[in-house]
Amino acid sequence: MTFQLMKGWVKYTMRSAKGSVYQLGPDRWRVQIEAPRDANTGKRSRPSTIVRGSRKKAEQVKAQMLIDAGYVSISSDIDVEEYAHSVFLNRKKKLIAKGKFKIRTLESYEERLRLHILPYIGHVQVQELRPIHVRMVQDAAPTDAVAREARKVLSSMITEAMYDELLASNPVKNVRPIDESEYEPEQLDVEDMEVYLWHFKDTRVENVVLLAIGGAYRRGEIVALNAEDINLDTGLVVIDDALVESREGTIPETPKNHKARTNVIPAVILERLRETLPESGPVVTTLKGDRMKPNSVRKLYEKTLSTIPEGVPRIPLKNLRHTSLTAVYDATGKMDSSQIHGGHSSEITTKKYYVRPHDTQKCAAADAVDAFLRNEGLESI
Structure with missing residues (x-):
């Protein structure tokens, strides 16, 4: 009608x-x-x-x-697709508003649900989920890495359903996890660091490389930095926000562990920053002087990296952070110093994903790294 x-x-x-x-x-x-x-x-x-x-x-x-x-109350016969959209993702959106969840994480959840979970078990009632459905999701994934990520999202959603009393236990725990090889990020040694600092000198992303190597800052944190956040006398840097790109555009958010932090740039890096940093405003800008977007930083870094001399490792921008944290550990021998330097909430995260010692707390870490770099021959930039 x-x-x-x-x-x-x-x-x-x-x-x-x-x-x-x-x-x-x-x-x-x-x-x-x-x-x-x-x-x-x-x-x-x-x-x-x-x-x-x-x-x-x-x-x-x-x-x-x-x-x-x-x-x-949530219907006991709700299927996985409806629960995912009406309950699970909506609750995550509310956490974003409270600063307890990242919008980029939400978008990755949405993508994994859309591509790797709902096409296979979206029609199944939540209360009927069993290990066989988990295996269906894992087996359908194109790679082991995708299967592991889909499994994490599915487990998170099922845990939410348990709070809603739709399930008594999590069937993901009854399915053997996919073997995960140890993560081995490619990093730079001191000689390679010197080549990078020389190669990126006077480029539009030189400050990005300096801050990534010197302070182990993330790309979004560097883009959000202003010159006023860096004390050029002491080297103290305040990290209290970050910029990320999402479907909604470039948006501000809190640092990854939701806490502001400070650390100190090694003096050998600080010497060059005194020459490259503007008097005020963004530390990384476009040709027009506007704050550069995170994806633009990545693309410009990769473009400049493509011309680096043969024989020098060409590592992603994020691996400069790995390099910096490993340098802290090599210099101090303390995992907690690397944890503090990188702003991790857990030493386990630092050890598992970031630090890979080669051969061997805030101000102490920076002083140690400075001495380490100088002893290895990096006197100036």
């Missing part, structure tokens, strides 16, 4: 006791619910929103609006 509303046309209506979905046009829906009356005024509230996409998507939005309003 078709009838007129004040705005647009309605092809048909799907109603429930407390909410409705109206089709306004092709792939366009109005979702409206009856929220509880205001406790103080007694006034009715009928929040609504416009949804673009399929009818199922509109119903998922309605279900979540009702859950948020406190009207309904």
Whole structure:
């Protein structure tokens, strides 16, 4: 049945006791619910929103609006696809607003669900999930790395479902994990570091290389830095935010472990930064003087890296951070010094993914690295 509303046309209506979905046009829906009356005024509230996409998507939005309003509990026969969109991902979005979850992590979850989980088990009811469904996801993945990531997302979602009392246990734990070879990031030795510092000298990303090697900063942290964040007398650097690129554009966020940190740049690196840093504003800029975006930094780094002399390892930008943290450990012999220098919340993370000693706390780490580099022949840049 078709009838007129004040705005647009309605092809048909799907109603429930407390909410409705109206089709306004092709792939366009109005979702409206009856929220509880205001406790103080007694006034009715009928929040609504416009949804673009399929009818199922509109119903998922309605279900979540009702859950948020406190009207309904999650249906025991909800399938994996609906639970993923209506509950799991929506809860992660709310954590982003509270600064407890990263938008890039959410986007990676969405991608893994869309490509590697929902096509295979999206139709299965959550309460019916068994180890065989986990194996289906793992076996369908194109590589072991993708299988491991899909398994992590699935396990996280099932854990959420356990809190909702849809499952009593996590079937992922009853499936043998995929063997993971030890992560071995390629790094630079001191001679290679000197070549990099020479090769990137006077380029638009020289400050990126200096800060990555000297301070083990992440790309997003470097892009967010202003000259005012670096004390050129003491070498003290304050890292309290980062910039990341997402589907919503370039957005600010807290550092990876959600905590601001400080550390000190080694003097041999600081000497060059005194010459390259602007008096104020972003430490990395476009030709127009605007703050450079993270992806632009990566592309420009890779372009410059492609012309480095033959025989010198060509490592990704993130591996300069690995190099810096390993230099801290080589200089101090202390894993916790590398952990502090890198801003990790856990020494296990530093040891497992970053530090690879070659042969052998804030200010102490920087002084040790400076002495280490100088003793190896890196006197100036």
